[in-house]
Amino acid sequence: MSGDQDAVRREFTGDVHVGGGETAPVELRGAADVYVSADAVAGTLTIFDPEYVFTDVSPGDDRVDSDAVRTVLTGDLEDGYVDRVDGDAIVTEVEDVFVEHGAAEVVSAVGAEQVFHDDAAAPTRSPEDYEVSVSGWERSRSVRDPRDGVSVRGGRNELTVTDARHDLTVYVTGWGNEVRIEGQAVDVTVYVVGRDNRISVGPYVTATMGAESGYDTELESDPLPPEALIERTESEAYDGLLFGRHKVTYQEPADKEWCPNCGERADAVITRHQRDAFFLFGRPVRTYEHGDGAFECEHCTPVAVGPVELTPEERKRILG
Numbered sequence: 001m002s003g004d005q006d007a008v009r010r011e012f013t014g015d016v017h018v019g020g021g022e023t024a025p026v027e028l029r030g031a032a033d034v035y036v037s038a039d040a041v042a043g044t045l046t047i048f049d050p051e052y053v054f055t056d057v058s059p060g061d062d063r064v065d066s067d068a069v070r071t072v073l074t075g076d077l078e079d080g081y082v083d084r085v086d087g088d089a090i091v092t093e094v095e096d097v098f099v100e101h102g103a104a105e106v107v108s109a110v111g112a113e114q115v116f117h118d119d120a121a122a123p124t125r126s127p128e129d130y131e132v133s134v135s136g137w138e139r140s141r142s143v144r145d146p147r148d149g150v151s152v153r154g155g156r157n158e159l160t161v162t163d164a165r166h167d168l169t170v171y172v173t174g175w176g177n178e179v180r181i182e183g184q185a186v187d188v189t190v191y192v193v194g195r196d197n198r199i200s201v202g203p204y205v206t207a208t209m210g211a212e213s214g215y216d217t218e219l220e221s222d223p224l225p226p227e228a229l230i231e232r233t234e235s236e237a238y239d240g241l242l243f244g245r246h247k248v249t250y251q252e253p254a255d256k257e258w259c260p261n262c263g264e265r266a267d268a269v270i271t272r273h274q275r276d277a278f279f280l281f282g283r284p285v286r287t288y289e290h291g292d293g294a295f296e297c298e299h300c301t302p303v304a305v306g307p308v309e310l311t312p313e314e315r316k317r318i319l320g
Helices: 234-238 312-319
Strands: 008-019 026-029 033-036 044-048 052-055 071-084 089-092 096-099 106-110 114-116 132-137 140-144 149-155 158-164 168-175 178-183 186-195 198-201 205-215 218-221 243-253 269-280 283-297
Touching: 008 026, 033 089, 033 149, 033 168, 052 106, 052 186, 052 205, 071 089, 071 149, 096 168, 096 186, 114 205, 132 140, 132 158, 149 158, 168 178, 178 186, 178 205, 186 198, 198 205, 205 218, 234 243, 234 269
Parallel strands: 008 071, 026 071, 026 089, 033 071, 033 096, 044 089, 044 106, 052 096, 052 114, 132 149, 140 158, 149 168, 158 178, 168 186, 178 198, 186 205, 198 218
Antiparallel strands: 243 269, 269 283
């Protein structure tokens, strides 16, 4: 499919990066998988006879003439990473190609077994501008509280975000990657270009899928623990009550999958107790009244538990 009689031919072994020093049009030939990063190709990107194409750029019909190629990158290649081409680019003799948001003006796939593209949404910023990125094969990185976005490009990489306090965009390109986000009251929007990727978040993180140009993405959230709804345990309620009659309230986890109060299926259900008793050195020695059975869950609790929000009507009803 290449007309490279007059082209400069450069051979490589292993992974190859196309970095902008090559005369365009550039052909990348014979890589296993190819990753085309955001803002990489200044012109048209044409992919000939791939197995799968995962693209966050809408597929078009324009194609680059293979006879116009001026630089051919080939050899005993593993994966190819297209970071910059000052013009048009061609990818040939490849298995899967992953094309990020804004990677080229036009993308065309000729003879592809299947093209995956989700045009429902797009990130508001280029993944190239994100604060944290991981790229390659089986790379691992852990970061604390990034400020805007994180991206992963390649295969079987791992990225862990701890103590996240700012809303994040997560952009994953490739296959078999894993991203873990832990934090407090954080909204995460996920964009995936590829297959078999897994994104998991902690119980106080809200995650939504912005777009999936591919398949078999796992987006999982940890269940909220009942302890997150407890304002005061029984022992805390009794603490400091040395002598005399007191009314105290406390909460305990309730072993229920549905909330008796609002009827929603819930991860965390607790019950509120009220005790009117005579206390001696922090222990109730005589109980006058003990009320049980006031249930609530993460959907109807007045307690602030990160991403859980209540409407004004719900707050008025719960708080009386």
